[in-house]
Amino acid sequence: MEEAFIYDSVRSPRGKGKSDGSLHELTSVYLSSEILKAIRDRNHLDTSILDDVIWGNVTQIGEQGGCLSRSAVLRADYDQSTPGLSINRFCASGLESVNLAANQVKGGAGIAYVAGGVEMMSRIPMGSDGAAIAVDPTLAMNTYFVPQGISADIISTKYGFSRDDVDSFAVESQKRASNAWSENRFSKSVIPIVDINGITVLEKDEHIRPETSMQSLGALNPSFKEMGQTIPGFDNIALQKYPELETIHHIHHAGNSSGIVDGSAAVLIGNKEFGQITNLKPRAKILATSKVGTDPTIMLTGPIPATEKVLKNAKMKISDVDIFEINEAFASVVLRFMQAFNVGHEKVNINGGAIAMGHPLGATGTMILGTALDELERSNKNVALISLCVASGMGSSTIIERV
């Protein structure tokens, strides 16, 4: 079987996902094409060599609809022989695009792919594409649907994380992210985003709040208490599924949940032959991938079985992994991951995560894979495991190893 290598990784800085966010004025296809151009140009790629561009994107409606990937390929002036594929596995879409590309390479379906993703959350609001699972009673009622924030609170209640636990995790994420920026740890991947004239629009992640403290977070009210306890009362549904719990403790809020941001990222994936043809040096090998389905009510514990599965696929133990990138959708998701595998925080999200920098849904998977790769190189370590929890109860994981 072929091997799949990562040749390069590029990401945009993350702009605040509001109308005053720096990237808000750009279209989804423009931001995507800027990333595609960057990964092409810095590798001097003749894009006719590419077998496909696989683009993760969650809210595929309006300007993000209609197979955005192909639109971005054309907007970036790639060779017209390069197709485009838009995919959606909710929050793991950006990792799933990488995994799909890597596995096609491994299976011999082509030699090179660009995989990545985009989400302009400020322009196309999360959820605006609808979702049968939330709203179709045959699903919502039979699967005991609750919104993600309630699920995050179920996790913390069930596994015993307090408000202090989740808040201090969030403070640490902020600290690590601003420290990483001040040490230029993201400089290999992050490119400035410029406008049509080449004028810089955004150079740095703008969602980080380095001044975040336990006190400042302590002032925030839990975000999901109202919908859980009063109208429409999702806690009732949560307790039907988890009858061993007495009540749901609502501890998640804007400060310990992932930020809403705009952003895009891509990696270049190819087999060995691709490197020989193009004279590019592989940076890491994709050892194994996995995806799983889990209980849709607690919804966000997918990284645990996904990690068990990816370790099994790679024939590795948890202790073989040097560093972890576990998406900080909510603080309790990562805390539960560390608890389940007994992994210390020093190995997890070393440069902060989505609580500080934000979570551009369709792009995050690619971004944190790139972050893991940069960190392996910076700290001279070998193996990284990347995993994300996924809406409606799924999880995806990838293990990479430096070459």
Added chain:
Amino acid sequence: MSNFSYEIGSDNIAIIKWDVPNKKFNVLTLEGISEIENILEKIFENNNLKGVIISSNKDDFSAGMDLKVLAHLQDQSKNKEEIFQFVMRAHQFLRKIELGGIDPKTKKGGIPFVWACNGLSAGIATEIGLACHYRIATDEKNTKIGLPEILVGLFPGAGGATRVSRMLGLMSSAPILMEGRMFSAQKAKAIGLIDKVSNPLDLINEAKNWILNVKKEDIIKPWDKKGFKIPGGAPYHPNGFMTFVGASAMIGAKTKNVYPAAKYLLSAIYEGALTNFDNALKIEARWFTKILTEKSTKNMIRTLFINKTALEKGIKRPSVDSNEINFNKIGVVGAGMMGAGIAYAAALNGMKVTLIDREIEFANKGMNNIDQLLSSGLKRGKITEEKKKEVLGRITPSHSYEDLNNVNLVIEAVFENIEVKDKVLNQIQNNVSQETIIASNTSTLPISELAKSVAKEENFIGIHFFSPVHKMNLVEIIKGKNTNEKSIASAFDFVRKIKKTPIIVNDARGFYANRCIIPYINEGLLMIKEGILPQMIENAALQLGMPLGPLQLIDEVSIELAINIAEQTKKAMGTNKLMEEIEIVLSTMDKAKRLGKKTNAGFYNYDEKGKRNGFWEELKNNFEILKFQPDINVVKDRLALIQCLEATRALESEVLLDIREGDVGAILGWGCIPWAGGPFSWMDLKGASWVNKKCEEFSIKYGDRFSSGSLIKKLAKENLTFYEYC
């Protein structure tokens, strides 16, 4: 025989009148549907008609579909297709009314239909109205309009779900469709269910007036016009999205996900909202066919409508005296909560009552309680000031037994103590005539034992009410060893007169209802002792469809009462290991002074307003929590079976005489698994062999109390249900 007739006046307006012969209320039957179809056909052939009015010749418009027709349909249909076709047939004639004969191609022609509703209209009757172009209802006292199908485990499936949700939006249609509320004409107008409220004398003229001034656009429904949007937003409209997401959660919480009707209703609305009106009706018909063919729906209709009505009508009443016995005046002795409640129920239904207690101030206190009940009814608009006065005027408080000299029934509801009761009964019998029926409202003492206190044991009987009397509709009539049939018939007629549902049982400890509730409570206590989390126990009970978990139930009735019952049981049946375990839990609660809700501390904590506020934290320190909690289904099955097995034992020992009484009594008495149609229906749903197997498994794991008797074994062996065999 014809249910519908119509005539056309000189003004060329047709009036269809509904008048089912020999019935107090109009109900829709298969013949009725055929008749309407024929009438519509004739009407549309008449090119001179200006419009059609649909009304009734009776005091009320109609009580809706004859549920027996639906039950018959459930039993006799060859397949689901046949039921679906039947439902579609209803949709078709209603749609014909709605389209008013407009030519579908040229959009020409068409006549208006006006619904002129006098008095009550329920279910499909209201759905006929909804198909019309204009709806007028009279401002009479008996005018109540609504779609109460959900209350018998169905939903409005003759266009009600689709039309109301399209008229009002999901949010505003919830009280109508999901709660099944009935509305006065004024209220119905305010919420948009009808267009006009009329004086009964003007009803037909108002309807004619509207027809004479009608404009073409008035006879085209909003959903038959271009650009129609559902009020409040369709499911994938930003506003509609949140409403639909919330609706699933709220219905899931309310129904504990065991009653399918509301769930199917919501699906019909959701899927219907995503397409055009005619497809929406088809979708509604598919979901209605599904709910109609659910076994649990059939069971609910069987228990809560057919059998409950049959019991109320007197299938179990002894035929000794075929004339209904009249009670002009009754006596109630003991003016506590129960006594006052009984006096209230009797007076409310036209009887005079002598309410006796040993001191006049006690009797007056009872009167005050009745006054309060009436006042709260007054506040909620249930009764008028006049009616309140009338009811209070019927009750005479007294402390003299001599005031019982002209009553034909006396019910004692004094303290539950055999010596006290003996004295009271003695005084009663010394002051009443030979023929007077004497009844006891005891819940724990044997009737045959109490009967010894009176000379004529054949006239002595148990009439056991449930607390609070004004809310609980079940009454157990208990036959003593020597009670004669005349007394049973009398007790029966009395219960019927106060509009409650009687079941007739034999005399044994706990009679029927309490006999089954106590093991349910005890099972909860045993689970606490085992170390099952209290929330698991309570959540399992609620998910089973019980109104209260066993721990909440104990808190409601108080730990003292539970201790009292345990002691009496011990006295009567001796002790055993289980009783000891139960006593350990009860005495722990007692020692900790956690006596239940009345002391604001029991298994639950309570806030100062008496609202439950989490479980007592020390519970886990007194009873070590199991590290591995059982599966919720095991807890559910234990709580269900312990009640069902006791009900079966009551049947086998002939305390309970009929499973229909067993199911009706269980639901009305203690809310036992209503969605399944009661305990026997629940076992039938599960299947006897499943029940028998679970019993074997549980009796090994948890003890003999779970062993199935010979009846269940027989049913399991022969693959029969209770309703087939009993």
